[in-house]
Amino acid sequence: MLLLLSSSLISVTKAPTTLIRSLSYFTKTTTVMSINLQPHAFAGNPIRSKTPKSTDPFSPTSAFESLKIRLLDNTHQQQQPSSPDFKVLPFRKGRPLACSIPGEAAPTWHLGWINLADCQGFLENSGAQLREEALVYLGSRSEDDVVYWAIDVSDQNSSVPELGSKQFCFVELRTLMVATDWSDEQTMGELAIAGHARSLLEWHNLSRFCGHCGEKAVPTEAGRRKHCSNELCNKRIYPRVDPVVIMLVIDRENDRALLSRQSRFVPRMWSCLAGFIEPGESLEEAVRRETWEETGIEVGEVIYHSSQPWPVGPSSIPCQLMVGFFAYAKSFEITVDKEELEDAQWHCREDVKKALTFAEYKKAQRAAAAKVEQMCKGVGKGQSLVGDFNVESGELAPMFIPGPFAIAHHLISSWVHQDTDAPNGVEVRSGQSNNSMSNL
Ligand SMILES: [Zn+2]
Numbered sequence: 001m002l003l004l005l006s007s008s009l010i011s012v013t014k015a016p017t018t019l020i021r022s023l024s025y026f027t028k029t030t031t032v033m034s035i036n037l038q039p040h041a042f043a044g045n046p047i048r049s050k051t052p053k054s055t056d057p058f059s060p061t062s063a064f065e066s067l068k069i070r071l072l073d074n075t076h077q078q079q080q081p082s083s084p085d086f087k088v089l090p091f092r093k094g095r096p097l098a099c100s101i102p103g104e105a106a107p108t109w110h111l112g113w114i115n116l117a118d119c120q121g122f123l124e125n126s127g128a129q130l131r132e133e134a135l136v137y138l139g140s141r142s143e144d145d146v147v148y149w150a151i152d153v154s155d156q157n158s159s160v161p162e163l164g165s166k167q168f169c170f171v172e173l174r175t176l177m178v179a180t181d182w183s184d185e186q187t188m189g190e191l192a193i194a195g196h197a198r199s200l201l202e203w204h205n206l207s208r209f210c211g212h213c214g215e216k217a218v219p220t221e222a223g224r225r226k227h228c229s230n231e232l233c234n235k236r237i238y239p240r241v242d243p244v245v246i247m248l249v250i251d252r253e254n255d256r257a258l259l260s261r262q263s264r265f266v267p268r269m270w271s272c273l274a275g276f277i278e279p280g281e282s283l284e285e286a287v288r289r290e291t292w293e294e295t296g297i298e299v300g301e302v303i304y305h306s307s308q309p310w311p312v313g314p315s316s317i318p319c320q321l322m323v324g325f326f327a328y329a330k331s332f333e334i335t336v337d338k339e340e341l342e343d344a345q346w347h348c349r350e351d352v353k354k355a356l357t358f359a360e361y362k363k364a365q366r367a368a369a370a371k372v373e374q375m376c377k378g379v380g381k382g383q384s385l386v387g388d389f390n391v392e393s394g395e396l397a398p399m400f401i402p403g404p405f406a407i408a409h410h411l412i413s414s415w416v417h418q419d420t421d422a423p424n425g426v427e428v429r430s431g432q433s434n435n436s437m438s439n440l
Pocket of ligand 1: 212235
């Protein structure tokens with residue numbers, strides 16, 4: 001099955017050369033690949049690197065107990081001495097609350113965290129009461145003495161909170177993704193938190209009932225899991241992740257890469273092939289099958305590159321996991337499956353390099369950041385501005401590739417910037433038997 005990459009996977013910031021992924025290979029008795037990576041967009045979440053043990057006040061269990069007490073006492077303003085502070089990120093229809101702060105080159109967006117009292121007030125304004133099960137534990141940062149939560153307020157019609165001088169607005173996650181400066185570690189971290197939160201909330205919406213007996217499914221572990229409310233069934237239900245292979249198919253002999261277009265892409269955008277993994281299939285098998293089905297090309301060696309959580313797909317798929325590969329072609333004649341793709345073509349390294357060079361990623365990112373600022377100021381509120389981000393590459397380039405928020409960008413730029421001293425880019429010496437990376 002083809003993965004439908006959305007047309008809003010469009011250009012945005014220019015990848016700083018320091019951030020380009022570098023690959024190096026070593027040969028001993030087996031081929032080993034080492035990859036020096038910075039986190040992709042939506043990875044590198046700073047508040048969930050470790051889940052504290054249950055006895056820790058920052059753990060999901062302890063934090064949830066303390067949340068219940070505060071809501072019962074209705075004295076949430078008065079923090080218990082040993083208990084951490086709580087911050088809540090509201091979402092409406094999959095959109096996190098955000099604000100925008102002016103910056104030198106462009107405004108910077110931030111997540112719209114509110115405290116428990118404001119969250120309670122927000123719900124009370126539309127006649128609802130804040131219940132502890134509505135809050136989903138996101139993580140904590142003990143150095144800040146804070147536990148972070150998310151809540152879905154799609155059913156509440158209250159106006160957006162205005163706190164101090166900051167104006168808040170619910171903004172599409174894709175819009176925030178495009179507006180994120182890829183070199184800004186803090187905003188990248190906030191994007192990852194928002195992605196994780198959206199995935200969990202969408203999954204809660206999708207898993208209201210037990211798939212086994214049909215009874216109501218209720219949250220447990222502070223919303224990180226669910227279980228069936230039927231005691232005879234009591235099935236545990238885990239958040240859903242849908243793995244997808246995404247591959248840059250490479251013709252080593254002729255130093256070309258296979259790029260494809262889907263009909264829903266914006267004009268001139270080309271990207272990697274991608275597709276969902278089927279049950280009972282290895283990642284390598286999925287790479288070979290998808291490439292064969294969509295383009296008729298046979299793939300031999302498959303090399304892992306990196307992976308990226310992708311929480312901005314359709315809401316029926318709360319979080320995809322994009323698993324990126326280099327896939328080395330064994331045959332070169334393309335037969336495009338027109339039901340799946342609009343086109344697929346081999347592109348030489350120089351042409352792809354030009355596409356990367358001419359794309360005005362930074363300009364598009366700043367334009368998106370300015371639009372988030374407008375939305376927070378109330379200009380165009382309620383509109384989805386994703387469609388406006390069709391900032392194409394420079395006129396001189398006949399094609400462009402997705403921006404640095406997408407793993408496809410990094411697969412392609414890794415290949416373009418490989419060590420060209422080697423006869424065909426980076427040489428993977430895989431002549432040895434037991435080659436753990438190649439899975440030939
Ligand atoms: Zn059940």
